[in-house]
Amino acid sequence: MTTLNPQIESKVDVLIIGAGPAGLMCANALAHAGVDVRIIDKRAVGVAAGQADGIQPRTIEVLQSYGLAEPLIRIGAHFPRASFWNPGPNGGIIRTQRTPSIFSETARYPQLITRHQGGIEALFHGSMDAKGLHVQRSTIPTAIVLSKDESELKDPKANPVKVTLKRLDLEEDDIEIVHAKFVLGADGAHSWVRNVLGIKLEGDNTDSIWGVLDVYPETNFPDSRNWTFIHSNHGTLMNIPREGDMMRYYIQLSEDPDFVDPKTGRVNKARANPGRLMETAAKIFQPYHLKMLGEPEWWTIYIIGQRVAQKFSVEDRIFIAGDACHTHSPKAGQGMNASMNDSHNIAWKLAYVLRGWADLSLLKTYESERLKFARDLIDFDRKWSKLFTGKPRTEENQDGISHEEFVGAFQTFSGFSSGVGVRYEPSAIVDKKHQSCATKLVIGERMIPHVFVQAADIRAVNIHDAMPSDTRFKVLVFVGNVTVAATLARVRALADKLDAPGSFLHKYGQGDYHKVFDILCVCAASKDEVDFIDVPQMLRPHWSKVLLDDTDMHAREGGGGFAAYGISPEAGAIVIVRPDGYVGMVAPYEHVEDISAYFGSFMVEKSG
Template sequence: MKESQVDVLVIGAGPAGLMCSFGLARADVKVRVVDERPKKVAAGQADGIQPRTIEVFQVLTTAINSTNDGVYFALQSYGLADRLLREGNQMHMAAFYNPKSDGSGIELTDRVPDVTAPTARYPFEVTLHQGAIEAIFLDSMKEMGVEVNRPIRPTTIQISEDKNYHDGHPVRVVLKLLEGTGNDEEDSEVVYAKYVVGADGAHSWVRKSFDIAMEGEQTDYVWGVIDMIPDTDFPDIRNKTAVHSNNGSCMIIPREGDKVRVYTQLEGKAAIDARSGRLDKSKLGPNELLDVARKSFYPYTFKAPQSFDWWTIYIIGQRVASSYSVQERVFIAGDACHTHSPKAGQGMNASMNDSYNLVWKLAHVLRGWASPELLKTYEFERRKYAQDLITFDKGFAKLFSGKPRTELNQDGVSHEEFIRAFQTFGGFTSGIGVHYEGSVIVNAKHQNIAAHLVTGERVPPQYLLRAADSRPFEIQDLLPSDTRFKILVFTGNTSEPSQLAKLQTLAEELQAPDSFLTKFSPGGKPETLFDIISISSAKKESVVYNALPQLFRSHWSKAFLDDTPFTGQLGGKVYSTYGIGAAGAMVVVRPDGYVGTIAPLNGVTDLTDYFASFLTSSSA
């Protein structure tokens, strides 16, 4: 059989697999991605992108960085958000319908903002079918020379105990081309990989190959989904809408163009085979699903569409994999390690953010920048998140599938109870409130120095002014996903000579032989792994930015102010919003945009200890 080698083999080209492959390719990692499907999804499947995921997708403002040789180069992050926002539909409003008191159908009860996360940079969801989202990745990957190999099925996978096996590629995978010659040997290939990522869905072959259990349970809730262009008099057809009726529950999700998605609660017996206990799609079709929905939407009408774009039925299950990795050589991501209901729009978002968490860690280890121990934090962070997601989903699915409270059913779900849950968990469902607990890469020792910039959470959006030209910048646009750590140095008021003197001392400490900036910089070049950005509380009218020590203005574009532009319409709140005092602070932002640790301006030793816990020294 043919043989090949690769740094990372990704099995599965859904959203999790494509996010992983794309991120690794951008990090110059030799990656290969295979998928059993002959082509990408054409319609349906997952369709909701939450605010935090939009932040990840965002085309970040080009950041100019200088090398020690004075060579300037441009860096950009994933670069996917423009197309997502252009092609997708935005959901800003959520509507709620409940039974009329006289029992004659449903009526509007409330309308509220769809996203209830105060710090969301994008306070809305974007809906676009999975195939179109996959196309955004596929087209961007193609520009980098990476394409999905399909239709290919893995048949065996083994991990050698010898780390130097096959020139340091200890994972052996046999792949089979499904549309080949028909000769097994000619159609098969042995791939030797340093790492494998199984992003191959809820029925993951990779997970099953290593007997990784899915822990959790299956509910009795059965739902149907139809995608269509509606012909209806329902007034909230273009808003996210939750309907609780005496005939069951429904949800409307407006989609790109004129399409909508309708979720319909079903009676379990109508869709389950009595002998096997499994779903039987032959018992129901899209027309039957629409008939069920019509009863819940009465007195509003839905005419039969000319065609259905996509449809399916499913039982809500809530499970988490017992392990996310095997020997830190084989990892699983996305639906391969967690399944839950789609009502809160978490599936695709959780999946892609699994990969987003893993990519920079793989890149650092492959480059020799970090110890392989870093890879253990992937399971530690993302499995805890998945467990929290399942806990939330159990309660939310129960509320959604429960009967509404009426005069005859006082034990049912009240509107107040449902909307309270909807708003209370807004930070979680939006992805904005994801919190990673303490670990080698999350250290909250000096949290009080930046009280509202929470260690283990993503950096909230705020506007800054670039000191050299007073141009406003969103701080998230200064944190591209380029595998580097960002060191945000909140310098205090640099118009004060005493503060400048402290910064001069800090610069000398940072450049000392025992500082992290010296010990862990690959090839002796700090800008390869660290990007230093200074943020002064001085005012634009009086600041002299080039009075800063050179380290804090490696290029004129690296020095910023906590001030407003002359229009006065934005900015000027970074220090107060983040809870940083006049003494300043140093904030380490991980390559995925999450706060790793915080230290005072005299805390270089604390930062060195932080990085020493997982980085390898440049001499090694």
């Protein structure tokens, strides 16, 4: 265990404060990018059970891009179906509808997967261990000072942030002064970093009180292994399948006067315990029975707060992410997902600036992209929570929430809540000028997954798996059918243009453009008519980089990719995918100079 003493001063490129999902996502990404990163946390040990648990389709895609999804998919609980229950004629509940849990034609993983937060964090710990990075625990920041020297703030090689650290398990006067280039505050809803910087939260608490239980139940409820929404005359409950035979119940407590202090309208915590929560849940489940077996794995009660920080950065040197930026209801499964996607967004940008590949201005896009997302998230959560918490419509209560209204909102919000519909607005790294070249690849949204086959061995591969999160921009060249002479001639001319000394590959490739750009070639040709060596060499840096829009040998997977992306096989297109998997721009062959202008708006030309 590292010890501190009053004389120690150190330097680091990035100091991350907080080792929850947001901090770990960023630390892991930076460590694998070769960045000098350090991560601290005040907790002596990590999360063992409970807390956040739902992983949305887009977050599974992101974890897969880092090679971390397989254990989650294998161990976690999957639920591709949602079920809706409402008051029945005899005072109990009846099922009114079953639907898919995710309404998205492009979700690679059209389902939610649940795993307790500690299990998710373990994925990152294992990956970080391989790079020699470990969380320094029982450590808190006690002071943070940002230089006011403009020249220092604008120098990406400077360390303008001074953070004082204190070990909670050592003597009071044992401190360390860390000089950091950048600091990320991922220290939760009560963020010390946010508070000490004076960043205010906008929003407020609702009057909605909820209890959460992770239990092994005994029940005859038929939809216990589905994502289930129950509106009853006794309150509202959400049923979440968990790994193994475990279940999580979100239980509305506002209807039970025993849980509410009549003077303040707040939670009467003295009356809240797992037994009482299960009693309330059992009433909602009537006429089905519900009993808790043994002790709960985890439980808590909470009041829904819906808040978003006014800003996410200070001088593009200190940033906040995750719950430090936004807090909301957990019932749409957004907290951990939004947090990790905050960090996924900023990690590659920090790496580019620290490598000297991009201007500091690139970091401004973190706040512009994720702050808008957070505000949209809070708006969504307000609407969703109101529908979820509202009383159901019955013959006696015609002003209540109807089943059709609730399910309609569930379907409408699915693209946003699943993460696959998140869209970033035009900026230096989102250029919509040539959207018509790929009409179904929305610039500013994540790259749509699709199965192609490798030309060399006809092995089926999802395009996502050909684009890992390795901090490189992906240059996807859709070349059409190269067995047609005229098409091949156009492709060869494009390859010459891309390989010319003045092309963006060489201009911003830092001396070896393969470090910055990963080129993939996609052909609209039959597997029986083309070899991978038929495309120009500069478009096939490796045999695995040439893909065909055709089916595999048994016609089980693949085909239809050009149509799915809205790209003409005759015209072709160049698609630029950012290191975080979002489409940055598309361009026709004749406008390679526009791609150069795109990178020129934030990248630094190679020196020498």
